[in-house]
Amino acid sequence: MKVCLFDIDGTLINTGKAGKDAMVAAFLEAAEVTQLDHALHLSGKTDRGIFGELFDLHGKALTEENWQHFIELYLARLEKNLPQRQGLVLEGVVALLAKLSQRDDVLLGLLTGNVERGANLKLIHYGIDHFFSFGGFGDLHPNRNDVARAALEAAEAYYGHPISPRDVYVIGDTPNDILCAQAIGAQSVAVATGVFSISELSEYSPNLLIENLADLDGISSFIFR
Ligand SMILES: [Mg+2]
Structure with missing residues (x-):
């Protein structure tokens, strides 16, 4: 059994900064x-990691209590923002997910820095939540490599059998997506639909590097070669 683990932001959707x-x-x-003291770069990071970093930079102590408070505030804002912004499902995504989900030799899951409830809000808003049965999320782990391990464990729990990391494909738009695939021995598919260019991503040696997810035949022939 093969497993495709998809990143969300910059890979499946762009929320228009929601x-x-x-x-x-x-x-x-x-x-x-009252204001951020530093520029905020989110790409490839986990929600838990971003929030911890923000607290550090502003000289605040991160506690479990203020993490939970932050998440509740964030989810309420996110739900309000999503319909108000000009976001979109990225090119080729729906066709690719529809094609893969028809096969019985591949499972589709998520590998995202989003907290699980944030991931669900985003995917439901854009109508693509039903394609995914399990995932690794950014609720607990500041480091994306740990999210990758959690996603692989979730895939095995869903499937009910061990899965070889070599049969796992991590699809994402940042160097951290490529690095977390390498950390678990999985294969990486890098797409240049986020903030990183083809040449920036190529420095991290992904197994497949493509402009976007519109090349269905190219992606299928790589995964099922
Ligand atoms: Mg991303």
Whole structure:
């Protein structure tokens, strides 16, 4: 059995900053600060890691209590922002997911830095949640490599049998997606639909490097070669 683990932001969808703006507003409220002291770069990071970093940078102590408070504020903002922004499902995504989900030799899951409830809000808003049965999420892990391990465990629990990491394909738009695939011995498919260019991504030696997910035959022939 093969497993495709999809990143969300910059890979499946672009929320038109609905997520980033929700995160900033939730942080300002949870940390009781008036403005961000530093530029915020989200790509490839986990929600838990981003929030921890923000607290560090602003000299605040991160506790379980303010993490939970932040998440509640973030989810409420995200739900409000999603329909108000000009987001979209990226090119080729729906056709690829539909094609893969018809096969009985591959399972589709998520490998995302989003907290699980945030991931669900985003995917439901864009109508692609039904393609995914399991995933690794950013609720617990500041480091994406740990999310990758959690996603592989979730795939095995769903399937009910061990899965060889060599049969796992991590599809994402950042160097961290490529690196977390390498960390678990999986294969990486890098797409240049986020903030990183083909040449930037190529420095991390992904197994397949493509402009976007519209090349169904190319992706299928790589995964099922
Ligand atoms: Mg991404």
